[in-house]
Amino acid sequence: MSLVAILIANESRPAITDAVLAETRAVLRTDHQPRILHGEVAAEILVSGAPQDAPALARRLRAALASEPLDIAVLPAGPHRRKRLFLADMDSTMIEQECIDELAHTIGLKAEVSAITERAMRGEIAFEPALRERVALLRDLPVAVVDDLIANRITLTPGGRTLVRTMKAHGTHTCLVSGGFTLFTGPVAALIGFDEAHATTLGVRAGRLTGAVEEPIVGQETKRAALVALRSRFGLDPADTLAVGDGANDLAMLEEAGLGVAFRAKPKVAAAADVRIDHGDLTALLYLQGFSASEFVN
Numbered sequence: 001m002s003l004v005a006i007l008i009a010n011e012s013r014p015a016i017t018d019a020v021l022a023e024t025r026a027v028l029r030t031d032h033q034p035r036i037l038h039g040e041v042a043a044e045i046l047v048s049g050a051p052q053d054a055p056a057l058a059r060r061l062r063a064a065l066a067s068e069p070l071d072i073a074v075l076p077a078g079p080h081r082r083k084r085l086f087l088a089d090m091d092s093t094m095i096e097q098e099c100i101d102e103l104a105h106t107i108g109l110k111a112e113v114s115a116i117t118e119r120a121m122r123g124e125i126a127f128e129p130a131l132r133e134r135v136a137l138l139r140d141l142p143v144a145v146v147d148d149l150i151a152n153r154i155t156l157t158p159g160g161r162t163l164v165r166t167m168k169a170h171g172t173h174t175c176l177v178s179g180g181f182t183l184f185t186g187p188v189a190a191l192i193g194f195d196e197a198h199a200t201t202l203g204v205r206a207g208r209l210t211g212a213v214e215e216p217i218v219g220q221e222t223k224r225a226a227l228v229a230l231r232s233r234f235g236l237d238p239a240d241t242l243a244v245g246d247g248a249n250d251l252a253m254l255e256e257a258g259l260g261v262a263f264r265a266k267p268k269v270a271a272a273a274d275v276r277i278d279h280g281d282l283t284a285l286l287y288l289q290g291f292s293a294s295e296f297v298n
Contacts, residue, residue, distance in 0.1 A: 002046050002047070002048060002076075003047050003049045003053065003077055004047070004075055004076075004077040005028055005044060005061060005072070006072070006073045006075065007021075007042065007065075007070050007071075007072060008041070008071040008072075008277070008280040009040065009042070009068075009069055009070055009071075010280055010281060011038075011041050013279070014040035015040060015070055016070070020065065020070070021034045021045070023064060023065065024045055024064075024065070025045060027060055028045065028047045028057060028061065029047075030045060032045055032046040032047065033045075037290075037293060038292065041280075041293075042284075042287040046077060058072055061074065069279050070279060071275075071277045071279050073288055075275075075288065077290075081290050083172060083241060083259065083289060084171060084241075085172065085175075085240060086167050086172050086174045086175070086242045087174075087176075087227050087230070087241070087244075087253060088176055088177070088194075088243070088244050089177065089223075089244065089245035089247065089253075090180050090185055090199070091247075093246050093263050094160050094176065094188065095155065095156055095160075095188060096156070097155065098114070098180075100113060100135070102154065103138055103145065104137065104138065105153075107141060116130050116134050117134065120249070122247075122268060123247075123248030123268045127179060127217075127220060128219050131219075132212075132217075135213050136211045139211025140211070142208055142209075143183065143204055143208065143209065150184065154184070156188075157282055159281035159282030160192050161191075161193060162283055162286070162298050163283055164194060165193050165297040165298070166291060166296050167286075168193065168297075174193070175197065175198065175226065175230060176192070176194040176198070176199075177218065177223050179199070179217065179247075179249050181199055181200055182200070182201050182202070185197040198226055200213050200214070201214040219249055220248070220249045220250070220253070221252055223249065223250060226253075241257045242257055242260075243257035243261070244260075245261075245265070247269060248266065248269060251269060254269070254272070254274070255272065257274075259274055259288065260274045261275045261277060262276040263276075263277050263282070264277065283296065
């Protein structure tokens with residue numbers, strides 16, 4: 001069986017030189033020539049081995065190239081490499097902010113709420129009660145502030161639109177699944193181009209937040225269940241699925257996916273995921289699937 005080693009840099013800091021590729025081939029002991037996916041930004045090299053060999057090969061390669069600003073993965077080079085179902089977290093993954101923190105900013109409570117958010121995303125406290133605690137602080141906030149936040153404070157993570165549009169162009173079903181709020185996921189999913197979105201609903205009365213959430217909260221198990229349900233709906237092999245996220249409430253979804261990617265993630269998540277992306281933007285998920293930059297749909 002064959003494996004493929006993928007090297008990914010950030011386009012703002014290209015790092016895949018001839019020397020890096022030569023070192024990669026030496027470490028992996030492969031005679032295969034590199035396939036350049038995008039200049040000095042992304043490349044892959046075939047290597048002999050079984051799936052169970054991949055983690056050790058990836059560790060060896062990361063150790064050899066530790067001084068380089070590179071994301072490294074070793075994956076099976078089989079028929080399931082290009083995924084047919086993609087689920088993504090929203091906050092700090094497909095967008096660069098945490099929406100609840102930005103809501104709190106409007107009433108001067110961002111520092112307090114952000115501290116709780118960080119602990120929840122690190123898995124230090126349970127997600128659901130932490131969410132209820134933070135939402136309670138937002139009671140009486142006008143719903144109209146959401147439109148202003150989306151227009152002026154929420155920014156899409158680089159590469160996200162290209163990731164979703166390229167996968168959809170190749171027949172993949174895409175789903176935004178968030179522990180955040182439908183008030184944000186609807187507009188964000190539309191901006192990026194997701195096929196559907198699932199999120200928690202905030203209580204609203206007379207145009208203001210009630211300080212409560214409607215059950216059920218989209219937490220760790222809900223995200224995993226969404227992946228399983230969509231996989232079943234489309235009759236897919238588990239290996240045909242891809243998920244990405246950054247926080248502890250994404251862990252079950254990442255573990256359920258054929259390929260789970262931790263994107264600029266908290267340490268607990270990065271340690272558990274199949275692949276971690278710390279340097280590249282979201283187009284890294286396309287390189288992981290063997291797409292070259294010339295195939296991207298922007």
